Amino acid sequence: MPGRRGYDRRRGSSSDGPEDWEYNWKRHFPDWDFYTVNEIDVPAEQVGEQSGPLHDLGQLLAEDPQHQLDRFSFGGATDLLPPLPGLRIEGYGRLTLPLDNATDAQRLAAVCQLAPFGRGQDTLIDPTVRKTWQIEPGKIAFGNPAWNEGIAAFAPLIAEKLGFPGTPLALHLYKLLFYEAGGHFGKHRDTEKEDGMFATLVVQLPSMHSGGQLLVYRGGTPITHDFGDAGGTAPFKCHYAVHYADAEHEITPVTEGYRLALVYSICWPAEPKDAAVPTSAGADAVNQMMTLLTRLLGEERQFHLFLEHDYTHKSISELGARALKGVDRERIARLQVANGCLSGDRVYDFYFAEAKRRTVYSFYQDAWDEYESPEVTFAQLHKLDGTSLAGSRDLASYFGHRDVLNPLGKSLLSLWRGHRKERLGDLGNEGPSQVTTYKKYVVVAWPRRLNQALEGIRVGQLEALRTLLTQEPSDDELAEFLQSVREARSRQAFPLRTTLEDQLRHTIFIALLERPFSPRLFGLYLDLHRTARLLIHNHEGWQDLLRLMRWPRAWKAGRARVVEAFAQDPCTTLKLIDKYPKEDPVEMKQLLIEALLRSESGDDDELWRNLQQAISWRVALSLPEPAVCRNLVQRYLNVRDDQFDVHQCMGSLLSAQRLHQNLFAARRHIFQPLLQRCIAKLEDKRASASGSKADYWRFQEAEFPADARVEDFLQSYERTETVKGFDCIQSARKLVETCQKVLSSADALDAEKWQRCSHTLPKFSFTAVEGGRGRGAYVTLTKTDAYPQHREAQRLARVAGLERDIKTLGSLLVVDAGAGPSGSGSGSISAGVELEQTHEAEAAPPRSETVGEAAEGVPTSPAFEPLHRPDIETDAGPSVASGAVTTAAPTGESEAMVAAPSTDDQAQDGAEHQDKKVKLESKMG
Ligand SMILES: O=C(O)CCC(=O)C(=O)O
Ligand SMILES: [Fe+2]
Numbered sequence: 012m013p014g015r016r017g018y019d020r021r022r023g024s025s026s027d028g029p030e031d032w033e034y035n036w037k038r039h040f041p042d043w044d045f046y047t048v049n050e051i052d053v054p055a056e057q058v059g060e061q062s063g064p065l066h067d068l069g070q071l072l073a074e075d076p077q078h079q080l081d082r083f084s085f086g087g088a089t090d091l092l093p094p095l096p097g098l099r100i101e102g103y104g105r106l107t108l109p110l111d112n113a114t115d116a117q118r119l120a121a122v123c124q125l126a127p128f129g130r131g132q133d134t135l136i137d138p139t140v141r142k143t144w145q146i147e148p149g150k151i152a153f154g155n156p157a158w159n160e161g162i163a164a165f166a167p168l169i170a171e172k173l174g175f176p177g178t179p180l181a182l183h184l185y186k187l188l189f190y191e192a193g194g195h196f197g198k199h200r201d202t203e204k205e206d207g208m209f210a211t212l213v214v215q216l217p218s219m220h221s222g223g224q225l226l227v228y229r230g231g232t233p234i235t236h237d238f239g240d241a242g243g244t245a246p247f248k249c250h251y252a253v254h255y256a257d258a259e260h261e262i263t264p265v266t267e268g269y270r271l272a273l274v275y276s277i278c279w280p281a282e283p284k285d286a287a288v289p290t291s292a293g294a295d296a297v298n299q300m301m302t303l304l305t306r307l308l309g310e311e312r313q314f315h316l317f318l319e320h321d322y323t324h325k326s327i328s329e330l331g332a333r334a335l336k337g338v339d340r341e342r343i344a345r346l347q348v349a350n351g352c353l354s355g356d357r358v359y360d361f362y363f364a365e366a367k368r369r370t371v372y373s374f375y376q377d378a379w380d381e382y383e384s385p386e387v388t389f390a391q392l393h394k395l396d397g398t399s400l401a402g403s404r405d406l407a408s409y410f411g412h413r414d415v416l417n418p419l420g421k422s423l424l425s426l427w428r429g430h431r432k433e434r435l436g437d438l439g440n441e442g443p444s445q446v447t448t449y450k451k452y453v454v455v456a457w458p459r460r461l462n463q464a465l466e467g468i469r470v471g472q473l474e475a476l477r478t479l480l481t482q483e484p485s486d487d488e489l490a491e492f493l494q495s496v497r498e499a500r501s502r503q504a505f506p507l508r509t510t511l512e513d514q515l516r517h518t519i520f521i522a523l524l525e526r527p528f529s530p531r532l533f534g535l536y537l538d539l540h541r542t543a544r545l546l547i548h549n550h551e552g553w554q555d556l557l558r559l560m561r562w563p564r565a566w567k568a569g570r571a572r573v574v575e576a577f578a579q580d581p582c583t584t585l586k587l588i589d590k591y592p593k594e595d596p597v598e599m600k601q602l603l604i605e606a607l608l609r610s611e612s613g614d615d616d617e618l619w620r621n622l623q624q625a626i627s628w629r630v631a632l633s634l635p636e637p638a639v640c641r642n643l644v645q646r647y648l649n650v651r652d653d654q655f656d657v658h659q660c661m662g663s664l665l666s667a668q669r670l671h672q673n674l675f676a677a678r679r680h681i682f683q684p685l686l687q688r689c690i691a692k693l694e695d696k697r698a699s700a701s702g703s704k705a706d707y708w709r710f711q712e713a714e715f716p717a718d719a720r721v722e723d724f725l726q727s728y729e730r731t732e733t734v735k736g737f738d739c740i741q742s743a744r745k746l747v748e749t750c751q752k753v754l755s756s757a758d759a760l761d762a763e764k765w766q767r768c769s770h771t772l773p774k775f776s777f778t779a780v781e782g783g784r785g786r787g788a789y790v791t792l793t794k795t796d797a798y799p800q801h802r803e804a805q806r807l808a809r810v811a812g813l814e815r816d817i818k819t820l821g822s823l824l825v826v827d828a829g830a831g832p833s834g835s836g837s838g839s840i841s842a843g844v845e846l847e848q849t850h851e852a853e854a855a856p857p858r859s860e861t862v863g864e865a866a867e868g869v870p871t872s873p874a875f876e877p878l879h880r881p882d883i884e885t886d887a888g889p890s891v892a893s894g895a896v897t898t899a900a901p902t903g904e905s906e907a908m909v910a911a912p913s914t915d916d917q918a919q920d921g922a923e924h925q926d927k928k929v930k931l932e933s934k935m936g
Pocket of ligand 2: 199200201211260
């Protein structure tokens with residue numbers, strides 16, 4: 012499981028208290044009664060800033076001068092509502108409160124329905140989740156006119172307590188609920204049952220009952236409404252409770268008696284202008300906020316604020332900021348006030364963005380684990396008035412954790428909390444009447460000056476650029492655009508290989524070509540080309556680069572940057588040098604070599620790995636400068652011994668030698684130390700391969716799933732063993748048959764086959780014979796020497812291979828004149844020949860690609876060729892004296908032969924392939 016940094020919610024080590032996870036999982040998976048949920052979190056210290064203007068701004072927003080503002084739930088006894096509402100219920104008649112007898116209760120229940128609840132789009136009835144009777148409002152009448160007057164008087168009080176004094180909220184009766192003993196409603200949130208609904212009012216009518224408390228959750232301990240139970244006022248008064256619809260809540264089971272409650276939806280006024288914005292921020296705070304916003308704008312920083320409450324798409328798109336609840340409303344209002352006092356275009360624009368955090372959990376070692384990093388998207392931009400911006404693409408990649416305005420210093424998961432149960436949670440009473448999904452909204456603050464960039468994200472930068480270009484932008488305007496593109500890029504990995512990106516760069520380049528040269532614009536353009544690959548990413552990119560070279564002023568300004576870009580990507584650079592077409596400027600090739608040399612002088616591991624992958628001595632050799640060769644060799648020599656891949660190195664050397672015999676000969680003193688290192692390494696290997704044969708009779712790798720006793724025996728040192736404990740001879744015979752079946756099906760005894768394809772065959776050889784009778788029956792297992800022989804043959808082959816390699820490399824060493832290495836055909840290469848001049852490199856014979864040709868010059872090398880293809884008969888040629896052993900031997904396990912020369916060839920193949928991809932092939936021949 013990658014990157015698990017979870018915590019154990021069950022054990023309460025998370026900071027935010029109960030969630031409905033446990034509840035839901037329990038209900039859906041009742042068998043797993045102990046579980047933990049581990050989630051990848053980002054600790055508070057890494058979310059937002061620990062100091063600086065964004066941090067200070069958060070501090071200012073964290074201070075809440077009116078502590079009442081975010082009372083997300085409140086309630087108590089009320090005298091605004093009469094204790095005798097004069098309730099008449101269709102089919103029942105006048106209801107006397109409090110209800111206290113079973114006869115009335117039964118009559119009432121008879122006119123009720125079982126209350127359903129919603130899950131996703133479904134409306135369900137499940138008494139384990141909800142057990143309540145309900146009656147539609149249409150069937151209820153209030154005989155006492157004081158009732159509706161009381162409700163009307165209640166609304167302003169609620170508005171004030173919620174923090175919107177003066178806002179004419181509307182209260183709409185939704186249902187009458189009736190609970191008998193055992194009645195309850197599990198943890199849930201309320202659906203927004205009608206337009207503008209954002210909170211719920213519960214009025215408990217005078218009731219005689221125990222239990223039936225309303226618990227409202229939001230971090231920490233829940234707020235409990237006992238509706239006058241403890242104070243003993245429940246039977247005589249109305250009690251109420253208000254909570255935001257998105258707050259989780261539950262009704263604990265009624266343990267005795269009967270409980271009656273009216274549920275009202277609390278809605279925003281239909282007329283938006285009626286919604287008052289709290290203005291609690293004092294002048295002092297506004298001033299401080301202005302200063303901080305100005306500093307942030309100076310840094311062109313965008314940031315975002317997670318809203319504490321949950322909102323539906325419907326409420327945000329229809330009401331915009333008017334949908335904001337409690338602390339969210341206050342914070343955004345204060346930001347707006349301060350921002351509104353700033354002038355010109357040095358201000359922020361605020362948008363809502365719909366944030367989604369999608370995560371996959373999987374059950375892993377008794378715990379639910381977040382599987383991989385969650386997928387976060389910020390999409391669907393809305394202005395604060397709710398109007399949506401078309402075509403907004405995902406913004407999440409433009410915002411890092413550090414850009415969070417985090418007033419309460421929360422960890423990332425706490426910021427997301429409240430959103431998690433989209434799938435499994437129960438959403439309110441009856442299934443939603445429209446698509447109502449709770450999502451986390453964030454408010455994005457975007458410097459107005461960077462609007463172009465935002466526009467770019469929304470409609471695509473290319474389009475934005477094209478639009479801009481039609482307006483004949485000034486240098487400043489164009490620079491601003493490029494800056495914004497750069498800014499946006501720096502926040503995410505530069506996406507490679509998308510034609511749009513290429514077109515964008517190309518369009519910029521052409522635009523620059525057509526204007527008087529501006530070093531500033533040009534620098535910005537080059538900022539978008541940090542790597543060589545980007546410069547030559549497609550045919551146009553290459554053409555642009557060549558054009559750039561022929562544009563003296565630009566080239567003067569940009570050459571160093573181009574070298575730098577190539578120096579950072581030695582693989583591409585090597586390939587380019589190798590394939591550089593004659594007709595293109597010589598200057599380019601020089602530049603590439605310069606870049607390569609520079610890249611080699613670095614001490615970067617990553618770079619070296621790349622280089623090693625791409626390295627081709629053939630290429631290195633073909634370079635006029637021996638210094639490049641020397642650098643590469645030095646690089647190889649610097650590699651730690653445990654990382655030194657002798658076969659790869661040897662393969663590269665031999666391939667270079669084969670293809671550039673003269674040059675290789677000329678530069679062999681450069682390669683000398685590397686050859687020596689390879690030889691030393693191979694000698695080490697040979698020494699260990701010559702070692703112990705004691706283990707030959709121990710078939711360690713034997714697998715015999717059909718019978719553990721047989722497997723144990725095969726893996727032991729014993730040569731023979733008697734298996735006993737059968738109840739009759741038939742049982743013993745059965746084991747023998749099993750053994751024979753395994754042995755014959757795999758042709759295990761066919762030594763010849765073994766020689767040919769060793770890895771597919773079992774790693775053992777033995778016989779099984781039954782004897783005795785009755786309970787004395789037994790099976791005698793006896794190892795045969797087929798497998799040990801095979802192992803010995805392998806070992807010999809390995810040693811022979813190593814010896815042959817050592818000999819081959821030895822033949823390439825610089826030797827004293829006249830004392831050519833024995834047995835190699837390389838006597839003709841004199842150590843005295845030192846061809847260092849450039850023209851010699853060019854005078855080297857055309858690259859000879861055929862093995863045959865190379866074999867003539869250096870007869871030992873082709874013997875490597877076929878060895879990594881065990882199925883092909885080796886054609887080693889007469890000059891390879893020791894080849895007989897090697898070729899006859901199975902090759903699959905012979906490490907000396909494993910793909911040594913293929914490494915380089917594969918690198919070449921890879922390079923070829925790569926080149927095709929970047930479409931340079933046609934260009935460069
Ligand atoms: O019974 C109550 O007090 C409220 C029930 C409830 O939460 C609901 O109907 O959504
Ligand atoms: Fe509810």
